[in-house]
Amino acid sequence: MATFLRLRHLGATAAAVAVLSGGSYAALRDPSVAANDRGGPALDAFRRKIADPSAIVPSRAVQESALIGASSDNPLDILVIGGGATGSGVALDAATRGLRVGLVEREDFSSGTSSRSTKLIHGGVRYLEKAVFNLDYGQLKLVFHALEERKQIIENAPHLCHALPCMTPCFSWFEAVYYWMGLKLYDLVAGPRLLHLSRYYSAQESVELFPTLARKGKDRNLKGTVVYYDGQMNDSRLNVGLACTAALAGAAVLNHAEVISFLKDEASERIIGAHIRDNLSGREFDTYAKVVVNAAGPFCDSVRKLADKDAKPMICPSSGVHIVLPDYYSPEGMGSMVGENSCWYYGFQHDHYIAARTTRG
Ligand SMILES: Cc1cc2nc3c(=O)[nH]c(=O)nc-3n(C[C@H](O)[C@H](O)[C@H](O)COP(=O)(O)OP(=O)(O)OC[C@H]3O[C@@H](n4cnc5c(N)ncnc54)[C@H](O)[C@@H]3O)c2cc1C
The missing domain is CATH 3.50.50.60 (FAD/NAD(P)-binding domain)
Structure with missing residues (x-):
């Protein structure tokens, strides 16, 4: 990077x-x-x-x-x-x-x-959550660094990288306020490196933008979504x-x-x-x-x-799974991101298929 x-x-x-x-x-x-x-x-x-x-x-x-x-x-x-x-x-x-x-x-x-990556150019939104909740300046520095790199990659290779809106569904008003505030903070931290401002969409607007979005969660109705921007690349x-x-x-x-x-x-x-x-x-x-x-x-x-044939292994592989779905699961030009208990799910369209991925922390 x-x-x-x-x-x-x-x-x-x-x-x-x-x-x-x-x-x-x-x-x-x-x-x-x-x-x-x-x-x-x-x-x-x-x-x-x-x-x-x-x-x-x-x-x-x-x-x-x-x-x-x-x-x-x-x-x-x-x-x-x-x-x-x-x-x-x-x-x-x-x-x-x-x-x-x-x-x-x-x-x-x-x-x-x-x-084989998820093809995201992260600005570090996950690290921002950790920086705030753990009062961790190191994580905040990581966010600044990732935002700067995101901007440079998109500027240097605009034919292969672009800004991508990501939709975060909210099934309670608490979630709506939480994600709205968190993603506004992300906009603020990005400053001049901001791609586009995040914004809230009502449940009705959200399903118009993302027709396959679930209108009902386990026992709750969709209250709305917050859309923020990150980068996508052809890795x-x-x-x-x-x-x-x-x-x-x-x-x-x-x-x-x-x-x-x-x-x-x-x-x-x-x-x-x-x-x-x-x-x-x-x-x-x-x-x-x-x-x-x-x-x-x-x-x-x-x-x-x-x-050195006696070298001790230093790689500790971690798992990341992509589930490949047909493109009609997600509209073109709109990704989705859901986070719960440090476990994140991403879904993005790339070359007419959807790569859905889960990741921890
Ligand atoms: C599931 C998953 C999703 C990810 N999503 C993202 C994402 O959205 N955004 C992001 O920025 N990052 C993402 N990453 C991380 C990113 O993909 C990796 O950090 C990056 O690709 C690592 O690149 P690398 O060059 O270190 O390794 P590699 O791409 O694996 O390259 C190592 C190369 O070394 C070669 N090699 C091995 N042995 C020899 C040898 N003896 N002689 C010559 N060549 C050899 C191999 O053939 C291989 O091509 C993701 C990672 C995973 C696993």
Whole structure:
């Protein structure tokens, strides 16, 4: 997510529609940018490169030879393992700081968790509830951060992200006041990052907007709804956009390329690179890097075990379930959100189906 704040300076993920063909890797790298550079002419040059409609992402062969060309004498600055949202974001951030970056993804970009999200760009409404009830400043800071990121993502990739109204049904007047006040507070906290103001709709107005909405709860009638706004994204295309933009910024980005073992310095046992298999051609090669970033998401323990077979697992998977429903369960352009006892249900239309999801806390 922090990538998007940095991308404020870049202003686009224009490469989202680019294909891996043509162009040159070496020409896109600009060694004059320091790793801690936060802006200036070099970043402006990257921005122009990325915004150029004729810019083409280098071909697979060029990307692979850039990885193979990283030797022990001339290593990459960073090798990123995993082409999900995290790895692609890391690669883009590092490449725009002028670092020499490689990224390998064993399947396709976004084939892991990053294409299976609920596709929400949360502004952190759930954290706001915790911040208020637990008087927790840390949670409030999380809300500010999430709101800023939400704004940046939508500004940077308006072709893949948009504001989405979410309806919260209220089956008692207490709920109506509670949600109205809570969501007005959310508007207030959002300040200039606000997408649209939240508002209350009567029961009659609500069923006109959302015809499949239940008019009766267990033993109560619908009193009305509060509609607030969050962001929605096309998660997998956004991920591919990040990976392609990283490639335009000079990273050597290769999908269907799996890290199968690590290269270690014999004396110090330090990891100095990786042995990679191209899963399309079956070809194996080495690439060297000063730093290796494990961005393998839920698979990161298996990558850690490649480095140390005795590594203790550090991932504790949590469950999230999507129930896929036909699109007529929810109107186009309106999501729903219901929270009870720290358990939240979301329902959103995406590509002509409804993804309904429950989550805890
Ligand atoms: C049910 C659910 C709903 C969610 N909803 C939202 C939401 O609405 N909004 C939101 O912002 N977030 C949401 N999230 C969180 C978000 O999806 C994840 O935080 C994000 O996708 C994690 O991305 P990642 O890159 O870390 O992992 P992944 O996308 O899983 O990427 C890891 C990649 O590493 C690759 N890999 C593994 N081993 C190797 C290897 N040896 N060599 C090369 N590559 C390797 C894998 O193939 C994989 O593609 C949700 C998560 C879940 C589970």
